Amino acid sequence: MSTLxxxxxxxxxxxxxDNETPDTERIQRDRQIGAALDTADDVERVLAWWETVDTxxxxxxxxxxxxxxxxSAGLGAAGLIVGSTTAGVxxxxxxxxxxxxxxxxxxxVALPGVLLLITLVMCAARGSGWTSLARGLSVLxxxxxxxxxxxxLTGIHVVGGGWDRVLHWQLVVxxxxxxxxxxxxxxxTLLVLVAVTDLAFGWSTxxxxxxxxxxDVLSALAWPWSGIVPTAVPDLALxxxxxxxxxxxxxxxxxxxxxxxxxxxxxxxLVWGLLPRIGFAGIAQHRRRAAECSYLREHPEVTALLHRxxxxxxxxxxxxxxxxxETDAEVSWNAAPQTSGACIVWDDAGHVEGAVRTSSAMDSxxxxxxxxxLPAGDVRVLTKGYEPPMLAFHDxxxxxxxxxxxxxxxxxxPLGLDGGPASSADLDIWRQSLAALRDMRLYVSGEER
Amino acid sequence: xxxxxxxxGHPNKGKSSIVATLAEDEGIAIGARPGTTRDANRYxxxxxxxxxxxxxxxxxxxxxxxxYRWLTEHEADASQRSDLVAQFVExxxxxxxxxDEVALLSPxxxxxxxxxxxxxxKPYGPEYEVEMQILRWTGQPRMALINLIGSGDYVEQWRSAxxxxxxIVRVFDAMHADFANRISLLRAFGELRxxxxxxxxxxxxxxxxxxxxxxxxxxxxxxxxxxxxxxxxEQQRIQNQPSEDLRERLEARLRRRLESREQQTRRQVQSxxxxxxxxxxxxxxxxxxxxxxxxxxxxLFGLSRTQLLITGAMTxxxxxxxxxxxxxxxSLLLGAGIGxxxxxxGAWFGGDELxxxxxxxxxxxxxxxxxxxxxxxxFPWVLLGRAWVHHxxxxxxxxxxxxxxxxxxxAAQNVMDGLDDNLRKRLATLFKQVANGGVSGELEAHxxxxxxxxxxxxxxxx
Ligand SMILES: Nc1nc2c(ncn2[C@@H]2O[C@H](COP(=O)(O)OP(=O)(O)OP(=O)(O)O)[C@@H](O)[C@H]2O)c(=O)[nH]1
Ligand SMILES: [Mg+2]
Numbered sequence: 001m002s003t004l005x006x007x008x009x010x011x012x013x014x015x016x017x018d019n020e021t022p023d024t025e026r027i028q029r030d031r032q033i034g035a036a037l038d039t040a041d042d043v044e045r046v047l048a049w050w051e052t053v054d055t056x057x058x059x060x061x062x063x064x065x066x067x068x069x070x071x072s073a074g075l076g077a078a079g080l081i082v083g084s085t086t087a088g089v090x091x092x093x094x095x096x097x098x099x100x101x102x103x104x105x106x107x108x109v110a111l112p113g114v115l116l117l118i119t120l121v122m123c124a125a126r127g128s129g130w131t132s133l134a135r136g137l138s139v140l141x142x143x144x145x146x147x148x149x150x151x152x153l154t155g156i157h158v159v160g161g162g163w164d165r166v167l168h169w170q171l172v173v174x175x176x177x178x179x180x181x182x183x184x185x186x187x188x189t190l191l192v193l194v195a196v197t198d199l200a201f202g203w204s205t206x207x208x209x210x211x212x213x214x215x216d217v218l219s220a221l222a223w224p225w226s227g228i229v230p231t232a233v234p235d236l237a238l239x240x241x242x243x244x245x246x247x248x249x250x251x252x253x254x255x256x257x258x259x260x261x262x263x264x265x266x267x268x269x270l271v272w273g274l275l276p277r278i279g280f281a282g283i284a285q286h287r288r289r290a291a292e293c294s295y296l297r298e299h300p301e302v303t304a305l306l307h308r309x310x311x312x313x314x315x316x317x318x319x320x321x322x323x324x325x326e327t328d329a330e331v332s333w334n335a336a337p338q339t340s341g342a343c344i345v346w347d348d349a350g351h352v353e354g355a356v357r358t359s360s361a362m363d364s365x366x367x368x369x370x371x372x373x374l375p376a377g378d379v380r381v382l383t384k385g386y387e388p389p390m391l392a393f394h395d396x397x398x399x400x401x402x403x404x405x406x407x408x409x410x411x412x413x414p415l416g417l418d419g420g421p422a423s424s425a426d427l428d429i430w431r432q433s434l435a436a437l438r439d440m441r442l443y444v445s446g447e448e449r
Numbered sequence: 450x451x452x453x454x455x456x457x458g459h460p461n462k463g464k465s466s467i468v469a470t471l472a473e474d475e476g477i478a479i480g481a482r483p484g485t486t487r488d489a490n491r492y493x494x495x496x497x498x499x500x501x502x503x504x505x506x507x508x509x510x511x512x513x514x515x516x517y518r519w520l521t522e523h524e525a526d527a528s529q530r531s532d533l534v535a536q537f538v539e540x541x542x543x544x545x546x547x548x549d550e551v552a553l554l555s556p557x558x559x560x561x562x563x564x565x566x567x568x569x570x571k572p573y574g575p576e577y578e579v580e581m582q583i584l585r586w587t588g589q590p591r592m593a594l595i596n597l598i599g600s601g602d603y604v605e606q607w608r609s610a611x612x613x614x615x616x617i618v619r620v621f622d623a624m625h626a627d628f629a630n631r632i633s634l635l636r637a638f639g640e641l642r643x644x645x646x647x648x649x650x651x652x653x654x655x656x657x658x659x660x661x662x663x664x665x666x667x668x669x670x671x672x673x674x675x676x677x678x679x680x681x682x683e684q685q686r687i688q689n690q691p692s693e694d695l696r697e698r699l700e701a702r703l704r705r706r707l708e709s710r711e712q713q714t715r716r717q718v719q720s721x722x723x724x725x726x727x728x729x730x731x732x733x734x735x736x737x738x739x740x741x742x743x744x745x746x747x748x749l750f751g752l753s754r755t756q757l758l759i760t761g762a763m764t765x766x767x768x769x770x771x772x773x774x775x776x777x778x779x780s781l782l783l784g785a786g787i788g789x790x791x792x793x794x795g796a797w798f799g800g801d802e803l804x805x806x807x808x809x810x811x812x813x814x815x816x817x818x819x820x821x822x823x824x825x826x827x828f829p830w831v832l833l834g835r836a837w838v839h840h841x842x843x844x845x846x847x848x849x850x851x852x853x854x855x856x857x858x859x860a861a862q863n864v865m866d867g868l869d870d871n872l873r874k875r876l877a878t879l880f881k882q883v884a885n886g887g888v889s890g891e892l893e894a895h896x897x898x899x900x901x902x903x904x905x906x907x908x909x910x911x
Contacts, residue, residue: 304666
């Protein structure tokens with residue numbers, strides 16, 4: 001069982017939940033891990049990252065490993081049972097007729113061979129895009145049920161992103177696992193029967209086949225091991241000797257010679273049954289791993305993760321202090337009285353004949369000097385309404401109040417760019433600001449001069 | 450020591466806005482009221498933990514003339530004017546009267562360069578002169594930035610005044626500056642002092658890579674959501690025949706899940722662009738907040754009927770060619786014709802059907818009612834169109850902008866109009882593949898190509 005798939009499932013689930021985490025946090029976390037990784041392979045990097053964060057939120061992966069183990073064990077057991085039962089039935093020898101070699105090879109080697117072929121065609125069809133053909137063929141395969149069971153038991157609800165490919169190869173791996181167990185059961189039963197009973201093999205067919213031809217076919221079957229185990233290659237004499245007809249009441253001439261077939265049969269099952277399955281199972285495992293790798297990688301969140309691991313984290317560190325603006329207190333202002341008192345122009349706000357000119361560029365000494373001659377009574381102060389009121393202006397108003405006494409009204413008139421009253425937004429700002437002075441005879445006027 | 454820049458000036462001229470734009474920080478306090486920023490706040494730009502430069506947002510000058518008087522009165526005490534400024538800061542560190550001035554001068558005294566911010570939409574006034582004098586006395590590298598708050602244009606007036614005090618004078622619209630403006634400003638920072646330039650070049654490089662990463666990341670988020678939505682389905686095991694009521698319930702559940710998946714992606718994209726707090730304004734809500742399954746939305750964001758028909762026919766023809774190639778090419782034209790016909794008709798009819806409903810027999814016994822996945826041909830296009838518009842608005846959004854996100858699509862007849870035919874064809878094929886459980890890696894790359902462009906407009910590489 002591949003723990004890669006388990007990790008992939010868990011990683012995807014984890015990353016999908018993680019996409020609600022603020023991006024900056026993800027970058028910090030992953031880059032720290034990524035900087036320490038020393039492998040270039042994407043899958044390995046992701047897995048190494050997973051080791052570090054590993055806080056699996058789902059038990060999907062664990063469950064998948066468990067269920068897969070159980071199913072494999074179940075299939076293995078079933079394969080052994082089916083294999084030995086098949087052997088038991090096919091090798092049933094009651095001493096009357098020998099075991100029919102052709103039937104035996106048909107059931108134990110040719111039929112599984114055809115099933116293997118179908119599987120191969122199915123895989124090839126998938127590979128070349130004939131998905132509907134592949135799907136049609138896989139219906140033939142009983143293992144579909146097993147995969148259905150597998151998905152049901154693990155509770156996997158994955159679709160897309162290459163999951164189909166993983167599923168396909170999982171199915172193939174399951175079926176090869178079953179087949180291997182089948183052949184092992186078959187072989188073991190054959191060897192046991194050979195050891196504890198006497199078996200006689202013969203051949204018989206409805207077709208009019210001549211012995212020479214059969215001998216040719218059988219020795220062709222035996223060529224892989226003909227160099228290694230020459231005794232397990234049937235010769236023409238043995239073939240001729242072994243032919244029997246059911247109707248002819250012919251006694252078995254030399255049962256001991258007919259028993260000489262068994263190494264051939266065993267090697268047939270081994271070489272033409274078991275070995276291809278083991279080989280194909282190896283390939284299927286390998287393909288399944290590849291499918292799992294690409295399933296793991298071909299997830300958008302994983303692509304993004306790989307970026308985060310590799311790219312230097314660039315960004316602004318958290319601010320040292322969060323500066324929150326003060327919330328405005330509601331200020332109420334009385335309407336400014338009409339006044340014809342002295343006029344002061346602050347910061348070149350306008351041109352008024354005979355006005356006193358002061359500015360935020362003057363220090364308090366110069367300002368005091370500028371207003372020294374003001375008579376007691378009301379004053380108007382023209383300011384640039386579009387510029388913000390500054391504390392220097394507050395200072396000035398305080399000095400002015402001292403100068404003219406508590407009785408006189410100070411009317412501040414913020415002006416707009418056109419010389420008229422400032423916009424109401426600007427007036428608001430001025431009122432808000434000047435309220436801090438708590439001067440009952442201070443007014444902010446938005447009216448025409 | 451790495452470069453640092455104190456953003457200084459009059460109150461309420463957009464200092465914090467400039468810092469928010471450059472630091473991509475939607476949390477920095479910006480306010481219509483002067484005195485919003487009370488203390489100096491530092492924002493360090495780091496690459497893998499190494500600080501390349503620091504921005505310092507400061508309160509504005511409040512009593513500049515008093516400071517200047519103090520400096521001139523004490524001029525005799527110090528051999529250098531810059532020492533005098535340092536002395537001022539030291540002397541008044543605990544004086545509440547000069548709280549703001551101390552906060553803004555301290556980082557400069559400690560070695561920071563300065564960015565003096567003025568508002569080019571308001572006329573220049575002589576009262577600014579003392580501020581500039583003080584800044585000149587510090588002797589530190591300085592640049593002036595003319596921000597534009599409002600519609601007036603006094604930029605030339607400002608330039609001639611600023612030129613006398615600052616080595617670099619630039620216009621920088623805090624609220625509308627785009628990525629290119631920001632990059633060019635950072636380059637200018639590097640020109641202020643020789644030993645800062647290398648770090649600033651690195652910072653610019655890191656920002657550019659980061660921008661690409663964000664787009665890739667956003668594409669991954671959108672592609673992920675497309676994949677999820679294209680295969681999303683609702684299932685329920687049933688005993689007997691499925692009731693219409695159950696079917697409707699499953700369909701409603703499917704819609705809700707699709708919509709919340711879309712919302713999740715939007716949050717993710719906003720987080721990628723550091724706009725977590727962004728909300729849709731009324732107009733934006735009308736367009737982007739439109740329920741996923743409304744007819745107008747399908748027309749606006751998806752392919753038009755004609756486009757659907759054409760795209761469908763094109764991919765259908767491709768499939769036809771595939772069959773021909775395998776059969777041997779003898780029926781080339783016929784195959785392509787039939788393929789085109791089937792593809793086209795499928796697109797047409799598929800346009801109206803939301804999700805197909807199926808009753809599945811279970812290999813292990815029992816039955817399951819399944820609603821979805823949504824097979825309507827236009828569905829992935831609508832999803833993509835909406836995500837595209839949203840991404841465009843968010844990625845172009847400036848962090849000094851604090852109003853709600855607004856989508857103005859009146860000009861764009863159809864969001865998908867700007868897409869090039871080949872890209873559209875490729876996407877159509879990929880959508881099919883993904884819907885069939887295929888691999889989505891390529892989808893991401895194509896979504897990224899889409900996100901690079903302006904929705905509904907001319908293909909423009911950002
Ligand atoms: N239209 C427009 N408004 C801007 C721009 N820059 C700033 N503003 C507005 O100007 C006001 C002041 O901006 P802030 O960034 O808080 O200014 P500040 O200089 O930091 O102000 P203080 O911290 O109070 O000294 C806010 O209402 C901003 O929305 C701009 O480029 N265009
Ligand atoms: Mg501020």
